[in-house]
Amino acid sequence: MKKSLIALSLGGLTIGITEFVMMGLLPDIASDMKVSIPVAGYLISSYALGVVIGAPLLVIAGRNYAPKKMLLILALMLAVFNALSIIAPDYNVLFASRFLSGLPHGAFFGVGAVVASRLADKGKEAQAISIMFAGLTIANLIGVPIGTYIGHHFIWRYTFVLIAIVGLLTFLAIYLWMPNLEKGESVNMKTQLQFFKKTEAWLIIGITAIGFGGLFAWISYIAPLLINVSKFSPEDVSTILILAGLGMVVGNFVGGKLADKYSPAPTVLALLFVMVLDLLMVYFFSFNQYISLFLTFLTGAISFSVIAPIQMLMIKTAKDAEMIASAALQGSFNIGNALGAFLGGLPLAAGYNFASPNLIGIAMAMTGMVITFILMRLHQKQVHVQAA
Template sequence: MKKSLIALSLGGLTIGITEFVMMGLLPDIASDMKVSIPVAGYLISSYALGVVIGAPLLVIIGRNFPPKKMLLILAMMLTVFNALSIIAPNYEILFASRFLSGLPHGAFFGVGAVVASRLADKGKEAQAIAIMFSGLTLANLIGVPIGTYIGHHFIWRYTFVLIGIVGLLTFLFIYLWMPNLDKGETVNMKTQLQFFRKTEAWLIIGITAIGFGGLFAWISYIAPLLINVSHFSPEDVSYILILAGFGMVVGNFLGGKLADKFSPAPTTLALLFVMAVDLVLVYFFSSNQYASLFLTFLTGCISFAVIAPIQMLMIRTAKGAEMIASASLQGSFNIGNALGAFLGGLPLAAGYSYASPNLIGVGMSVIGMIITISLIQLRKNDLQLQRI
């Protein structure tokens, strides 16, 4: 494995812990900040909002920077902004720090995905992207359970100390291992933004923002689901999250292989269908502890298998504007994050069980399927018109 790809995966590790550890820490932060769990859930939405705003904005600002310089700036932003959460004195400041720490997320993965595809051997571009995202999955396998354990047994702020250390390592290894790639042709903002005039681009954004939101309707409230529905003890949650992380590792590499072997649009459609079925099972069977453990692994696997196909779908659609398209896709993932966390919290606020957000996830996955079918049909119509 190329060292440069390992450096990118470390960035994914930093981002993964930052984004997903909040789900495991919700009960601890809610208790410490004296807010309800649904209100604490808005910290997830705040981070997602930062990603949505920062993804296209930072790529446009740094569009003519060499890729290595851009990645170093983004890695330092990740480190500094996450460190603010360590000292946040109240909920409002923590909310703001979560927003700021989300700003570099999309741009890092956007630039990193294009860099990974350039570093890849021919025909293995999706697998190279999957290696970068392996850091995200390893975060869920190792980093998030460790961070959750720290939050439950010590102080949740120490988790952000851990994130800061990983962020500094990311900066160091990008500096040491990332080659000085050519920045490519100088492009202006108008050229980049023309990408958003394509109907296909908005359909892919919709697939990601809504369809992938099913994952976040599940994982945003996984801690209270496991405690209140599956009746595991709070001390067990950090260990059970390892199962989710292991599923994400498996699903990430499975998705990379599927995206290199099959057309990404039908692959995305099939995986969204499987995700919808899986979330139905989570709703009905989470009260059984054995079923809950199996479904925790399976849901993590299915949800992360979607990433590489969607990423390749976007890159192939955005010729000449790959970086802003890829970054915008990360923003779309986090619109799904915000929507899943917000919509999943509505039935909880109405007094329904902690299994109910999964039905919201089913609906989001089904809508994602409908949009994917529209994309496939649009492409078929375009091919028919070209033949006339």
Template sequence: MKKSLIALSLGGLTIGITEFVMMGLLPDIASNMKVSIPVAGYLISAYALGVVIGAPLLVIIGRNFPPKKMLLILALMLTVFNALSIIAPTYNFLFASRFLSGLPHGAFFGVGAVVASRLADKGKEAQAIAIMFSGLTLANLIGVPIGTYIGHHFIWRYTFVLIAIVGSLTLLFLYLWMPNLEKTGDVNMRTQLKFFQQIDAWLIIGITAIGFGGLFAWISYIAPLLTNVSKFSPEDVSYILVLAGLGMVVGNFAGGKLADKFSAAPTTLALLFVLSVDLILVYLFSFNQYVSLILTFLTGAISFSVIAPIQMLMIKTAKDAEMIASASLQGSFNIGNALGAFLGGLPLVAGYSYASPNLIGVGMSVIGMVITFILIQRRKKTIQLQSA
């Protein structure tokens, strides 16, 4: 494995812990900040909002920077803004720090995905992207459980010390291992922004923002789901999250192989269907501890298998605008994050059980399937017109 891809995966590890550890820390932060769990859930939405705003904005600002310089700047932002959460004196300060730490997320993955595809051997571009995203999955396998354990047994602020340390390592290894790739030339913003005039581009954004929201409706409230519905003790949550992380690792690499072997759009459609069925099972059977453990692994695997196919779908659609398109896709993932957390919280506010957000997730996955089907039909029609 190329060291440069390992450096990118370290960035994914930093981002992954930052994004997903909040789900496991919600009860601890809610208690410490004296707010309800649904209100603490808005910290997830704050991060996602930062990603949505920062992804296109930072790519536009740094569009003519060499890739290595851009990645180093983004990694520095990740480290510094996450460190602010260590000293957050109030809920509002923490909300702001979560927003700021989300700003570099989409741009890092957007630039990183294009760089990974340039570094990859021919025919293995999706697998190279999957290696970068493996940091995100390893975060859920190792980083998030450790961070959750620290938050439960010590102080949740120490978890952000861990994130700052990993972010510093990311900076170091990007500096040491990332080659000085040539920039692709001065980027014409008019050409870049023409990408958003394509209907297919907005369909892919919709698939991601809505369809992938099913994952976040589940994982945003996984800690109270496991403790209130499955009846695990709070101390067990950090260990159970290892199962989710292991599933994400498996699903991420499986998705990369599928995206290189099959057409990305039909693969995305099939995986969203499987995700919707899985979330129904989570809703119905989470009361059973043994089944809940199995479903925790499967949901992580199925949801993360969608990432590489959607990423390749976007890159292939965005000719001459790959970087801003890839960054915008990360913004779309986090619109799904915000929507899943917000919409998933509505039945909780209404007094329904902690299994109910999964039904919201089913609806979001099904809508994603419908949009994917529309995209496939549009492309078939385009091919027929070109061959006529």
């Protein structure tokens, strides 16, 4: 494996821990900051909003930088902004640091995907890109459980020390291992922005932001669900999160296979339907510890299996606008992150139990199914028009 791709994967690892570790730390941070768990959940939304805003802005701002320079800047931002969380004196400063930490997320993956495809051997571009995104699944399998363990058994701020260190390692790996690729042709932003005039583009953004938001309604409150409904001890949460991470690794692999074998839109529709059924089971059966453990693995697998087919949908729609489309897709995932965390917290704030966010997740996944069906109908109409 090329060292340059390992450097990109380290970036994915940093981003993955940054994004997902907050779900396991919510009870610890809420207790330390003396806020409720729903209010602590807004820290997840803050990060997601940072991704949504930062993805297009940083791609546009850095469009004429050499790829290595842009990746170095983004890696340094990841390290520095996560380090702010270590010293945040109160909730408001932590909220701001989470927002800043989200800014480089989408741009790193957007630029990284283009770089990975250029570094790949001919015919292995998709495999190279998958190596970068493998950092996300490794984060959920190893990084997030370790970060959660540190937060539960020591001080939650130490978790952000870990993230900052991984961010600095990413910077160092890119500096040492990434070749000085040429800037390439100047990006015509007018052409790139034409992408947003396509109805299909906005439908895919809607599917991702709303349908995939069902995952975040579940995982944003997984720690209190496991503690208060499944009756696991807080010390067990970091270990149980390994199951979620393992499920995500399996789901990412399965989703890639499905995306290669079947048409992406029907695949997304079917997987969102399976997500609805799964979240129903989470709502009704999480009181049983054995079933809860199985569903933790299964929900992680189903949720991440949707990613590859959605990416294929976006790629097919984004001809000549791959960079901005890649950034927009990351922004869409994190709109789902923000919506899932915010909406999932509403029933908790209203006094319902810690399984109730999954009802919000079900509604979001079902809405994603409706949007996917509309997209499929639009594709059918276009085929008929072209045939005529």
